[in-house]
Amino acid sequence: MAVDLVVSNCTVVTETGRIPDAGVAVEDGTIVAVGRPDRLPAADRRFDADGKLLVPGVVDAHIHNREPGLEYKEDWESATRAAAAGGVTSVVGMPNTDPIVDRPDRLELKLDRGDRSAHVDFGSFVVITSENLGEIPALADAGAVGFKIFLGSTVGDVPAPTDGEILEAMEAVRETGKRLGFHEENGEIIDHYTRRFREAGRNRPIDHSHSRPVIAEREAVERMTTFAEETGASIHMFHVSSGSAAAAVARGKDRGVDVTAETCPHYLWFSEEVIERKGNVARIQPPIRDAEQRRRLWEVGIDGGAIDSIATDHAPHTAEEKGAAEPFGDTWEAAAGFVGLETEVPVMLTFVAEGRLSLEEWVRRHSVEPARIWGLYPQKGSLRIGTDADFTIVDPDHEWTLDASDLHSKHPVTPFEGETFTGKATATVVRGEVVYADGEVRGDPGYGRRLPVARSGDDQ
Numbered sequence: 001m002a003v004d005l006v007v008s009n010c011t012v013v014t015e016t017g018r019i020p021d022a023g024v025a026v027e028d029g030t031i032v033a034v035g036r037p038d039r040l041p042a043a044d045r046r047f048d049a050d051g052k053l054l055v056p057g058v059v060d061a062h063i064h065n066r067e068p069g070l071e072y073k074e075d076w077e078s079a080t081r082a083a084a085a086g087g088v089t090s091v092v093g094m095p096n097t098d099p100i101v102d103r104p105d106r107l108e109l110k111l112d113r114g115d116r117s118a119h120v121d122f123g124s125f126v127v128i129t130s131e132n133l134g135e136i137p138a139l140a141d142a143g144a145v146g147f148k149i150f151l152g153s154t155v156g157d158v159p160a161p162t163d164g165e166i167l168e169a170m171e172a173v174r175e176t177g178k179r180l181g182f183h184e185e186n187g188e189i190i191d192h193y194t195r196r197f198r199e200a201g202r203n204r205p206i207d208h209s210h211s212r213p214v215i216a217e218r219e220a221v222e223r224m225t226t227f228a229e230e231t232g233a234s235i236h237m238f239h240v241s242s243g244s245a246a247a248a249v250a251r252g253k254d255r256g257v258d259v260t261a262e263t264c265p266h267y268l269w270f271s272e273e274v275i276e277r278k279g280n281v282a283r284i285q286p287p288i289r290d291a292e293q294r295r296r297l298w299e300v301g302i303d304g305g306a307i308d309s310i311a312t313d314h315a316p317h318t319a320e321e322k323g324a325a326e327p328f329g330d331t332w333e334a335a336a337g338f339v340g341l342e343t344e345v346p347v348m349l350t351f352v353a354e355g356r357l358s359l360e361e362w363v364r365r366h367s368v369e370p371a372r373i374w375g376l377y378p379q380k381g382s383l384r385i386g387t388d389a390d391f392t393i394v395d396p397d398h399e400w401t402l403d404a405s406d407l408h409s410k411h412p413v414t415p416f417e418g419e420t421f422t423g424k425a426t427a428t429v430v431r432g433e434v435v436y437a438d439g440e441v442r443g444d445p446g447y448g449r450r451l452p453v454a455r456s457g458d459d460q
């Protein structure tokens with residue numbers, strides 16, 4: 001009997017190695033065989049991968065999809081359209097929407113919107129504030145992928161809980177079996193310098209960066225890893241931007257703390273110099289750091305292993321909110337964040353082409369680990385038989401220069417405009433359906449499904 005789909009003519013790459021001249025077979029949306037063509041079954045449909053590389057679908061566990069409430073910036077449809085076009089098969093949305101995702105009914109509202117319009121599989125984090133500590137078990141049961149606390153003020157102005165409340169939250173999250181991630185910037189430090197700089201009339205884009213110094217990030221990592229050491233909670237550091245913070249993560253790991261960490265393509269690609277060149281377009285929180293911090297982020301984070309995963313922090317704003325027409329205008333008036341879903345695979349493949357990272361290490365950090373960290377592995381992030389047939393097919397040699405107007409987000413403002421990459425996603429397969437190929441997003445909105453989230457009581 002023929003299976004539904006065979007993707008043929010590719011080199012299969014996983015975190016442990018490569019199978020040249022191979023393919024994968026799919027039945028009912030799951031993988032039924034991986035290997036040489038003569039070992040694959042007959043298929044109703046064939047997809048010729050044109051000799052490119054096939055890897056487990058890329059998981060981006062840090063996007064701001066903006067729905068509900070801020071659809072003028074982005075929505076599930078546009079964010080997941082960009083994901084499909086960028087080679088990303090699963091995304092996890094952040095809770096700083098309107099309303100914030102802090103109650104089970106609000107999580108359901110957000111996921112219900114995704115059910116209607118997502119192109120790839122999706123889930124959501126929920127936020128913990130001083131107001132909802134009692135709701136942690138219910139939020140886990142309602143299908144949260146994980147929890148988030150904002151330690152310092154950022155877009156959405158979600159207030160930070162006190163240290164005592166954070167300890168309580170860690171204990172409650174530990175009981176759910178889930179992980180608690182942090183926006184790790186010490187709020188008192190960044191508020192202090194922001195106030196000082198504004199009083200002094202320092203309003204250039206670089207002043208914004210310097211108002212959020214590395215010590216704010218490092219201290220937050222040190223404090224949260226210390227809290228987790230005491231409470232036994234599993235924690236995650238979102239968007240680690242500096243070598244100093246990566247080193248603090250490494251110290252936590254060395255002490256046996258269950259701390260995982262991600263960085264974003266922009267911190268590995270750019271240094272602070274981009275702020276002088278692109279102004280508020282490159283404004284993001286935490287900020288892009290100086291060249292020495294970037295060097296140490298590579299050394300300690302990537303080469304040394306402190307950073308487990310890659311995610312974008314895809315954070316769309318309108319061109320007007322970004323101050324894009326006048327990028328060196330008053331930085332305090334400009335929004336922080338920019339789109340990333342369609343540049344993350346090219347950035348990482350460019351590092352592979354430059355020999356800074358192996359293909360296997362890329363797959364580990366961009367597919368395997370984000371799925372593992374958030375309890376989605378092996379259903380997501382693997383090519384194991386019986387798991388979801390999510391594939392990212394890439395051309396690792398294609399050289400191209402980004403014209404941001406080709407991006408699929410509602411407001412494609414990005415400091416990567418004009419950058420040249422080696423490598424690109426050529427096709428995206430989600431549960432056996434080709435949702436992107438030949439430069440076209442093909443799937444129907446609403447095809448994307450909720451991520452297979454573990455509930456309390458499940459074996460973990």
Ligand code: DOR
Nearest residue numbers: 154155284285315336337
């Ligand atoms: O630059 C940022 N933008 N940092 C954040 O923490 C939030 C994000 C956003 O939502 O725009």
Ligand code: ZN
Nearest residue numbers: 062094313315
């Ligand atoms: Zn974010």
